[in-house]
Amino acid sequence: MTTSTPTSPAYILNLYCPDRTGIVHAVSGFLLEHGANIEEAAQYNDHDTGLFFMRVRFACGAHSEAVLREELKAFATGFGMTLQLHAAAEPxxxxxxxxxxxxxxxxxxxxxxxxxxxxxxxxxxxxxxxxxxxxxxxxxxxxxxxxxxxxxxxxxxxxxxxxxxxxxxxxxxxxxxxxxxxxxxxxxxxxxxxxxxxxxxxxxxxxxxxxxxxxxxxxxxxxxxxxxxxxxxxxxxxxxxxxxxxxxxxxxxxxxxxxxxxxxxxxxxxxxxxxxxxxxxxxxxxxx
Missing domain, CATH: 3.40.50.170 (Formyl transferase, N-terminal domain)
Known part of the structure; x- marks a missing residue:
């Protein structure tokens, strides 16, 4: 059970990295550990380039945006991952x-x-x-x-x-x-x-x-x-x-x-x- 609520801030995480096994599991696990609730997720494996792409929308009230950004930055290094985090409510x-x-x-x-x-x-x-x-x-x-x-x-x-x-x-x-x-x-x-x-x-x-x-x-x-x-x-x-x-x-x-x-x-x-x-x-x- 997560600590997110219907009023928790929503975020969109975009990422890409060299494809390998376990990326979806790792991203989902990271979000679970941080009390986030996944609302939408999609991924794509490009066999021509060997790259993996993913977009996840999630709600998280347990941590601030600044904390999420810092911890995502550390998480990304293990996968050679390029990622961006966006506040979903901001036009x-x-x-x-x-x-x-x-x-x-x-x-x-x-x-x-x-x-x-x-x-x-x-x-x-x-x-x-x-x-x-x-x-x-x-x-x-x-x-x-x-x-x-x-x-x-x-x-x-x-x-x-x-x-x-x-x-x-x-x-x-x-x-x-x-x-x-x-x-x-x-x-x-x-x-x-x-x-x-x-x-x-x-x-x-x-x-x-x-x-x-x-x-x-x-x-x-x-x-x-x-x-x-x-x-x-x-x-x-x-x-x-x-x-x-x-x-x-x-x-x-x-x-x-x-x-x-x-x-x-x-x-x-x-x-x-x-x-x-x-x-x-x-x-x-x-x-x-």
Whole structure:
């Protein structure tokens, strides 16, 4: 019998390490010894890389978060384990970046205010002024930062300053149509999600619906992925598709694609904010 209660703080533990026997038993035993009650658990053995991944949500009122962190750190050394502990009740501080198409931004803001996403939108950054009224309607600070070839470095420095000042754990590129520099990509590594209006790796670049229409595809799609310095090649979190046929115009594909983009991005943001996504090299492990 554990000492946790319905009011005990909940935590999410993510970990990965070289695979070996006894890891689940050891993690469960550690939590039991610390008076924790496991509420949800999932694990994955990647036979290609020899790595073991695990996500555990547990409640524990017997020890403080600081104590749990220190003792988990000692526990991890015996397994060569990399782990992260998160307080489940804390929404993820988020900054959204957008250009001139607002369907993904509008969808995320609505889901956030409806309590459907475990995020806290701290700011919206845009290289255009189009959505300052939308931001104001949600009482979110709006930062207009124009970007040109001559001012790109200064603009990105200002963007990063805002992101860090807000303590953002997540940056969402909700149809932000500027290519980020290598330096900014490195600064946001593992915490920036982009929505690409294509079923990557097909039809990369700025106008995939035109490419798709030109090739007469029967499926169009959208891809949410982590941002890396390699354009449109970051680890994929989520994808989905919609049907197309020979009667569709580029405008038809674009309109249909917007719904798919919004849904795919929202799922990726949800899973990331709930700490369900673990990086596995160029791939991801997603505990849905």
């Amino acid at each position: 993820m501080k988020t900054v959204i970046m957008v250009s001139k198409e607002g369907h993904c931004l509008n969808d995320l803001l609505f889901r956030w205010k409806s309590g459907l996403l475990a995020i806290d939108v701290r700011a919206i950054i845009s290289n255009h002024r189009d959505f300052y009224q939308l931001a104001a309607s949600y009482n979110v600070p709006f930062h207009h930062i124009p970007v040109t070839a001559a001012t790109k470095a200064q603009a990105e420095a200002k963007q990063l300053e805002i992101i860090e000042a807000e303590g953002a754990e997540l940056v969402v590129l909700a149809r932000y149509m500027q290519i980020l520099s290598d330096n900014l990509c490195r600064s946001l590594s593992g915490r920036a999600i982009n929505i690409h209006h294509s079923f990557l790796p097909s039809f990369k670049g700025a106008k995939p619906y035109y490419q798709a229409h030109d090739r007469g595809v029967k499926l169009i799609g959208a891809t949410a992925h982590y941002v890396t310095a390699d354009l449109d090649e970051g680890p994929i979190i989520e994808q989905d598709v919609a049907r197309a046929d020979h009667t569709d115009t580029v405008e038809d594909l674009t309109a249909r694609g917007r719904d798919t983009e919004s849904q795919v991005l929202a799922r990726a943001v949800k899973w990331h904010s709930e700490h369900r996504v673990l990086l596995n090299g160029h791939r991801t492990v997603v505990f849905r």
